[in-house]
Amino acid sequence: MTVNTTSARDTETLDRVIIRFAGDSGDGMQLVGDRFTELSAAFGNDLATLPNFPAEIRAPAGTIAGVSSFQVHISDHDIVTPGDAPNVLVAMNPAALKANLRDMVPGTTLLVNVDTFDTRNLDKAGYESNPLRDHSLDAYTVFEVPMTSITVEATGPLGVKPRDAERSKNFFALGLICWMYSRPTQGVAEWIEKRFTGKQQVLDANLAAFKAGYAFGETAELFDHPFEVLPAKLPPGTYRNVTGNVALAYGLIAASLQAKLPLLYSSYPITPASDILHELSKHKNFGIKTLQAEDEIAAAGVAIGAAFAGSLGVTATSGPGVDLKSEAMGLAISLELPMVLVDVQRGGPSTGLPTKTEQADLLLAMYGRHGEAPLPIVAAKSPADCFDAAFEAVRIALKYRTPVMLLTDGYLANGAEPWVLPDVDALPDISVPFATKPNHGDAFWPYLRDADTLARPWAIPGTPGLMHRVGGLEKEEGTGNVSYEPENHERMVHIRAQKIAGIARDIPPVDHDPDPGADVLVLSWGSVWGVAESAVSRIRARGRRIGRAHLRHLNPFPADLGDVLRSYRMIVVPEMNLGQLSKLVRADFLVDARSITKMQGLPFGAAELEQKILEMMD
Amino acid sequence: MTTSDDQGVGVKLARKDFQSDQEVRWCPGCGDYGILAAIQFLMPDLGVKPEEMVFVSGIGCAARLPYYMNTYGIHSIHGRAPAIATGVALARPDLHVWVIGGDGDMLSIGGNHLIHALRRNVNLTIVMFNNQIYGLTKGQYSPTSEMGKVTKSTPFGSLDHPFNPISVALGAEASFVARTHDMDRKHMMEMFRRAHEHRGGAFVEVYQNCNVFNDGAFDTILNKDARANMLIDLKHGEPVRFGTERELGVTMNEYGEAKIVRIEEVGEDRLVVHDEHRRDPSLAFSLSRIADHPNMPTPVGIFRDVERPTYEGELQAQLVHAVERSGPGELAALLRSAPTWEVN
Numbered sequence: 005m006t007v008n009t010t011s012a013r014d015t016e017t018l019d020r021v022i023i024r025f026a027g028d029s030g031d032g033m034q035l036v037g038d039r040f041t042e043l044s045a046a047f048g049n050d051l052a053t054l055p056n057f058p059a060e061i062r063a064p065a066g067t068i069a070g071v072s073s074f075q076v077h078i079s080d081h082d083i084v085t086p087g088d089a090p091n092v093l094v095a096m097n098p099a100a101l102k103a104n105l106r107d108m109v110p111g112t113t114l115l116v117n118v119d120t121f122d123t124r125n126l127d128k129a130g131y132e133s134n135p136l137r138d139h140s141l142d143a144y145t146v147f148e149v150p151m152t153s154i155t156v157e158a159t160g161p162l163g164v165k166p167r168d169a170e171r172s173k174n175f176f177a178l179g180l181i182c183w184m185y186s187r188p189t190q191g192v193a194e195w196i197e198k199r200f201t202g203k204q205q206v207l208d209a210n211l212a213a214f215k216a217g218y219a220f221g222e223t224a225e226l227f228d229h230p231f232e233v234l235p236a237k238l239p240p241g242t243y244r245n246v247t248g249n250v251a252l253a254y255g256l257i258a259a260s261l262q263a264k265l266p267l268l269y270s271s272y273p274i275t276p277a278s279d280i281l282h283e284l285s286k287h288k289n290f291g292i293k294t295l296q297a298e299d300e301i302a303a304a305g306v307a308i309g310a311a312f313a314g315s316l317g318v319t320a321t322s323g324p325g326v327d328l329k330s331e332a333m334g335l336a337i338s339l340e341l342p343m344v345l346v347d348v349q350r351g352g353p354s355t356g357l358p359t360k361t362e363q364a365d366l367l368l369a370m371y372g373r374h375g376e377a378p379l380p381i382v383a384a385k386s387p388a389d390c391f392d393a394a395f396e397a398v399r400i401a402l403k404y405r406t407p408v409m410l411l412t413d414g415y416l417a418n419g420a421e422p423w424v425l426p427d428v429d430a431l432p433d434i435s436v437p438f439a440t441k442p443n444h445g446d447a448f449w450p451y452l453r454d455a456d457t458l459a460r461p462w463a464i465p466g467t468p469g470l471m472h473r474v475g476g477l478e479k480e481e482g483t484g485n486v487s488y489e490p491e492n493h494e495r496m497v498h499i500r501a502q503k504i505a506g507i508a509r510d511i512p513p514v515d516h517d518p519d520p521g522a523d524v525l526v527l528s529w530g531s532v533w534g535v536a537e538s539a540v541s542r543i544r545a546r547g548r549r550i551g552r553a554h555l556r557h558l559n560p561f562p563a564d565l566g567d568v569l570r571s572y573r574m575i576v577v578p579e580m581n582l583g584q585l586s587k588l589v590r591a592d593f594l595v596d597a598r599s600i601t602k603m604q605g606l607p608f609g610a611a612e613l614e615q616k617i618l619e620m621m622d
Numbered sequence: 623m624t625t626s627d628d629q630g631v632g633v634k635l636a637r638k639d640f641q642s643d644q645e646v647r648w649c650p651g652c653g654d655y656g657i658l659a660a661i662q663f664l665m666p667d668l669g670v671k672p673e674e675m676v677f678v679s680g681i682g683c684a685a686r687l688p689y690y691m692n693t694y695g696i697h698s699i700h701g702r703a704p705a706i707a708t709g710v711a712l713a714r715p716d717l718h719v720w721v722i723g724g725d726g727d728m729l730s731i732g733g734n735h736l737i738h739a740l741r742r743n744v745n746l747t748i749v750m751f752n753n754q755i756y757g758l759t760k761g762q763y764s765p766t767s768e769m770g771k772v773t774k775s776t777p778f779g780s781l782d783h784p785f786n787p788i789s790v791a792l793g794a795e796a797s798f799v800a801r802t803h804d805m806d807r808k809h810m811m812e813m814f815r816r817a818h819e820h821r822g823g824a825f826v827e828v829y830q831n832c833n834v835f836n837d838g839a840f841d842t843i844l845n846k847d848a849r850a851n852m853l854i855d856l857k858h859g860e861p862v863r864f865g866t867e868r869e870l871g872v873t874m875n876e877y878g879e880a881k882i883v884r885i886e887e888v889g890e891d892r893l894v895v896h897d898e899h900r901r902d903p904s905l906a907f908s909l910s911r912i913a914d915h916p917n918m919p920t921p922v923g924i925f926r927d928v929e930r931p932t933y934e935g936e937l938q939a940q941l942v943h944a945v946e947r948s949g950p951g952e953l954a955a956l957l958r959s960a961p962t963w964e965v966n
Contacts, residue, residue, distance in 0.1 A: 046961050191961075237965075244962045258953055268713050288944035290951030293712055293937055298738035302705035305698070305735070309678070309709020312696055313717065317709060335699050425962070428954045465694040465710070465717050468673045473642070473689050475697025476681075485644065486689065 015186060016231050020079035022087035023181060025174075026104045027096030027117075028065050029058055029072040032174035037074025039178055039195060043187045045245035045422055048235030049078040052534070053420045054086035054607065059275070059358045066120075066128035071103040078185075080234040084386065084534030086419060088609030092184075094177050096120065096151070098129035110143035115180070117173065119152035149220065151176050158216035159209040168205075172213035179217025186232035189218060241424035248387035248416035249276070251423065252320075252346065253283035255394025257290055258428070260316050262395075263402055264435045268310035269318045270295040270303045275358045276414045277320045277348040300325040304332035304345065311341040312474070314438060314464035316398065320346035322414075323365050324355065326372065333407055334373045337500065339474045340451075340460045342401035342408075346394075349413040351605045360605025361414035363530050364581035369409045370559060370588070376497045378504040380404070381558040383411040385533035388423035390416060393556065399434045404507060405459040411558070413580070415607050416531045439463035439470055444482070448472055451484040458503035460484075508560040514568050515554040522549035523573035524621050527597070529555040529585050531607060532578050538610035539578075539617055548621065558585070561592065569595045576600060576620050578613055635666040640675075642692045653804035653830035654683060657751060658690055660810035668718075668818055676719045678707040680727040683758050684751035684830075687722045701732025704739035704748065708933075711744050715934040718818065721748040726756050729765040729785050736825075737794035742933040743822040749814070750827050752787060755836035768915050788910035788925055791825040792903045798824035799906065799925040804831060805844050809922065816924060822932050829916065842917040856909065856923030861893035864919065872912065880908040882919055898927040 023040070025033045034055055044051050054075040063070035077087035092113045095101035097120040108114065121136055135141050136148060155176045159169040175196070182189055192214055200207035221230070246254075260267035269292065271281045285294040293315075297303035300321055307317030321329065326347050336343050349365045351357025369381045380400050384393035390412055397410040439461035442448045450472040451460050463470040472484060480487035481495055517540070528536035533554050540552040553568055555561065569575055569589060575597040577586040583599030590597045600616045602608050640662045648654045665675070675693035679685035681700035688695030694717075698706050707721045721739075728736045728750045739746060755773070756762040762775040766787060770779040791799045798820040802813040810828065817824035829840045843852035850866045863871040863885065871885045871893040880894065897905060906925040913920040 042961065046963055048963055048965070240965050242958070242962050242964055244958065244960045246960070254953075254957060257951070257956065261953055266713070268709065270709070287951060287956065288941050289948045290956075291941055293941070295708075295712065297705070298734055301702060302708070302735055302738065305702045305705030306709035306712065308698075309696070309706040309711075310713040311709075312694075312706075313676070313710045313713035315713040317713075331699055332702065339696070424965075425957045428957070465676050465714060466673055468671070471672050471693050473677075473691075473695035473697065475689070475695075476699055477697065 018231050018233050019081060020077065020083065020087075021092070021185065021231065021233055022075065022077045022090040023092045023094070023185070024073055024075040024090040024104060024107070025094045025177065026071060026073040026100035027094075027174070028099065029060070029063055029070045030065060031072070031096045032171075033072045033074050033096070036174045036178040037076060039192055040181060040187070041076050041420055042195075042245060043182070043191050044076065044078045044233075045243070046191055047187065049233055050081065050083050050236035050238055050422055051076060051078045051245075051420070052083055052086040053077070054415065055418045056606070057359050064128075066097060066099055066125050068099050068103050068129060071100050073100070073104060078233050080236045082236065082238060084537050085607070085610055088611045092181075094181065096173070096177065098125045098131055098135070101135065102129045102131065108144065111145070113145045113147065114141065115147045115149060115177075117151040117177070118148035119150050149180065151217075154216055154220060155213045158212045162205065162208045162212060164205055164209045169209055172209045175210045175213040176217035176220075179214040179219075180221045183218045183221030184230055186230050189214075238422065239424060243422045243424055245420050246388055246423040247279070247418060247420045248384065248390040248412055249279035249348070249418070250283050251388050252384070252390035252394045252412065253280050255391040256284065256318055256344075256398065257287060257292065258391070258431055259395045259398035259434065260290070260292070262431050262434045263316060263398060265314070265316040265402075266291050266293065267318065268293045268295070268307065268315045269320075270297045270306035270310075271320050272297050272300045272303045272325060274300075274322045274325050276350060276417045277322050277325075277346065279417065280320045280346065280348075300328035301332060304329040307343045308332060308336050308339065308341060311336070311343045312339070312465070314462070316402075317341075317343040318346070319343070320348065322348045322350045322358075323352045323368070326365060326368060330373050333379065334375065334377050335476050336407035337373070337377045337379055338476050338479075340405045342405050342462075344394075344397045344401050344408050344410055346410045346412065348417045349411060357605045359414065361531070361607060362580050362603065362605065363411075363413055363532070364584065364603075365411065366529070366558060366581065366584040367587070369411060376501060378501050378559065379406055380408045380504055380507055380560070381411060382408060383530040383556060383558055384416055385530060385554060385556065387416050387419045387421045391423070391426070395431070395434075396556070400507060400510075402434060402436045403459065403510070404457055404503060405462060406504065411530060413531050436462065438467065440467060442469060449482050449484060450474060451479055452482050453499070458499060458506060505560050508563045511557045511560075511562055513564045514562045515556065516568050517552040519544065519549045519551050522551040525551040525553055525569065525572040525575050526617060527553050527555070527569070527575050527577050527585070527589070529558060529579065532580065535608045535610050535613050536578055539608075539613035542610060542614045543617060548618075550617070550621070555585070558588075565589075566593045569593050569597075574598065574620070576617055578602075578608060578616070580607070635672075637662045637666060640665040640672055640692050642690050644689050646690050647686070648683060649834050651833040652683070653753065653832070654687070654751065656804040656807060657749070657810065657828055657830060658687055660807045661687075661814060662691070663807070664811045664814050668815070670718050674716070674718055676707075676710050676717050677722060678703045678710060678719060679722040680732055681758070682724040682727045682756075683832075684722055684724040685727060701727055701730070702735060703727070704732060704735040704746065707746050708739055708742070708744045711746060712934050712937060715745065715938060719746050721746050723750055724757070724764075725750060725752045725754060725766040725787070726764045729787060729790065733765075737790070740791055740794040740796040740823045740825060743795075743797055743930050744933045745821055746823050747814070747817045748823065748825045749817075750787060750825065751830040752827050753830045753832035753836055754839050755832050757832050757835050761835040784915070786910060786914060787827045789907060791827075792907045792910060792926060796825045796926065797822040797930045798927050800825070801827045801829070801922045801925070803829035803840065803844055803922065813924070816927065820927060822930055840916050843920050852919050854912065854919050854921040856896050856921050856925065858896055858898045858924070860896060861890065862896050862909070862921075863893060870919070872909070874908065878904055878908055880912050882912065898924050900926075901928055
């Protein structure tokens with residue numbers, strides 16, 4: 005090793021970089037990815053992240069199945085995706101290299117923990133020969149770093165046993181990357197001290213490993229110069245880093261405050277939605293009641309009971325849980341009570357890909373109940389946007405006395421991005437009045453509707469004179485009494501449909517970014533928003549004309565959607581399913597909508613999507 | 623009770639104040655009529671206004687009951703009433719929430735919700751009408767039907783071993799467990815009153831005759847002339863004894879099993895003295911095992927009534943404690959609870 009210091013070297017400035025940390029699921033890759041993200045956020049970079057981990061808590065060590073990775077895209081300008089191909093891959097073992105190499109473009113950098121490239125680990129990863137020796141990696145810039153042995157060496161003087169010392173090697177890797185990308189290190193040191201308080205030896209070992217990694221970068225001849233990514237020029241404001249699930253939880257809290265209703269949140273643990281429960285259960289000083297229910301069905305039932313009693317009832321789950329809750333959603337539609345069901349979509353069918361992302365529950369949300377059972381659907385477009393989407397879902401639920409489905413997905417839930425904090429004083433009042441008086445002479449009719457919204461009155465227990473019974477049986481229009489009368493049923497079916505359709509008058513027009521002369525429109529929903537925007541920018545940068553539109557409301561659609569779609573020759577719909585939104589817009593508007601689909605449990609990449617759209621345009 | 627109307631004039635509530643304007647539509651002769659009457663007769667004496675009462679039910683004949691009560695009510699979906707009622711009770715601990723359902727609703731499709739509501743000790747008065755048959759779907763066997771029962775779905779006899787609902791409730795950690803029957807309004811009213819007064823999850827099993835699909839299921843024990851010898855009336859603090867001459871009693875063997883004995887053969891001091899308030903549910907459980915089917919002497923009354931913190935009470939305490947510890951929640955501060963940075 006040389007004794008050169010950074011001062012003797014030049015620092016190269018990059019406008020963006022994509023780093024992927026990959027290792028065994030026991031190697032702590034999510035942890036160091038998170039740390040690097042927080043550091044970069046605090047430094048002022050714009051960023052987007054993509055965690056990717058196995059469904060098993062501990063898949064067999066060293067195997068491809070056990071590989072866990074965390075990708076972070078940092079930039080000095082506004083970015084909307086976690087990036088496509090990484091510029092740097094940190095591979096902690098042969099399996100991590102093998103599983104991720106296909107995403108690496110020739111010329112990019114591989115930083116491998118050479119200590120793990122022994123026969124046993126190569127076998128487990130399915131390598132017949134050592135890729136570090138057989139020239140198969142010649143197209144890449146490969147840095148072989150003995151991460152394990154240096155970590156053991158650095159922590160040895162602390163009295164740490166080699167077996168325990170090895171576990172700090174993720175912090176070595178973090179230190180190395182921090183040096184490469186000129187991250188300030190103070191934050192990490194402070195975090196390590198706080199996180200491992202009370203476990204002095206672990207604390208010391210991690211700190212020593214982190215410093216050793218940083219020093220290795222500074223002193224080794226492996227890298228000729230460090231890189232830096234300057235702070236991004238984002239719109240002014242106060243920023244923090246946030247994941248989708250946390251933003252969603254905050255959105256519910258904000259909505260409960262602005263609705264002046266206590267929040268009762270009940271759910272059953274399920275990946276990737278559980279973090280919403282974890283987050284909300286921390287904030288009891290907001291008066292939030294949380295219940296971990298005995299099953300998915302009970303979780304929905306508790307929310308319905310809470311709504312009847314005058315609280316804001318919310319439940320969340322992922323695909324399999326939505327299946328189980330569908331009967332309860334039908335009840336909520338029949339009772340016409342406000343509630344929100346969050347579906348953090350993951351790969352299906354059945355248990356599918358619990359930790360991977362997908363958007364294949366759109367038609368389930370639209371149609372996944374027996375009978376004519378419409379409900380509004382709202383979808384979040386980015387991790388931070390989960391805040392606004394949750395607020396909007398609650399607003400609609402309360403105003404129209406209806407269950408609302410809020411769709412996010414695994415990528416949004418676990419992905420992070422900088423969030424310009426909203427002005428809490430400027431959040432709208434979304435409270436709705438409870439009924440307090442009879443509405444039909446001396447009688448109270450629970451299904452006598454508001455002429456404008458078609459919402460029925462919300463009379464809560466404890467209100468004298470308004471005692472009433474509601475149920476899943478068909479009700480007589482107005483009185484709400486049980487009715488099997490044929491014409492009444494048909495009328496009620498139409499009223500329930502009209503009530504939901506009428507919400508179109510109360511939502512903003514399509515988020516439409518036209519391009520003069522364009523005859524092709526890219527129409528996205530949910531988390532495809534960011535990558536669709538990137539792909540469209542790239543296509544426009546080639547001098548091609550193309551329009552872009554994005555849908556937050558999937559049911560009802562914005563009132564102007566038909567006009568927007570019909571102004572193009574062709575609609576291209578990229579979605580992580582087999583064409584569910586394209587089916588809906590074809591059916592509703594008879595337009596030439598074509599799908600670009602991806603079903604790999606991973607988001608589209610911008611270059612990938614750009615290519616696919618160009619193929620359709622030509 | 624006496625309550626005040628808008629003019630502040632004292633008004634005595636009566637049964638009719640708890641009757642809705644809906645026509646009651648059970649089959650003529652159904653045991654449900656008697657149970658509904660017992661509930662409606664009891665209501666004015668509970669000191670609770672109609673608007674403070676919520677009746678939640680699932681699906682089945684029994685589950686129609688909320689429509690007939692002039693209170694707040696939800697006729698929900700099959701089996702889920704305990705979960706929905708849990709939502710009502712958690713949101714509004716000031717309300718009095720009753721759950722009404724049958725043996726199929728509560729022990730088959732909704733068994734999971736029942737046991738979890740009981741173990742959590744949510745403040746619910748749960749009344750399970752047990753007629754040992756599916757009535758609304760026209761006569762299939764239920765989870766409390768006896769083995770070998772011939773029904774439409776079991777033409778060669780049921781192979782299912784039945785639940786003992788009292789044992790199930792005790793096993794689910796219920797803090798209040800009682801049994802009554804539809805032939806004795808006074809007894810029903812007393813059991814319902816005690817269940818209502820109990821703070822926590824109260825489970826009351828009501829033997830109820832389905833005169834269309836399972837007529838006479840309880841005749842062996844409930845016929846007027848059979849009751850003295852076939853019903854064991856549990857009384858707190860008293861030896862467990864019954865019979866026309868009060869000549870029969872219950873003792874405990876070395877394994878803790880309750881046995882019916884002739885008092886003259888064992889002596890009165892060997893009899894079990896009933897204690898509703900024993901924290902350990904073993905005594906109550908042993909008593910619940912005396913009869914595995916209503917064709918032998920069957921205990922009725924309160925098996926267990928113990929105090930345990932209610933779920934909503936503890937939940938409320940956590941909210942209060944959180945405010946004491948961290949102050950009332952402030953949204954702006956919450957959003958800034960992670961490191962922030964300014965962009966100008």
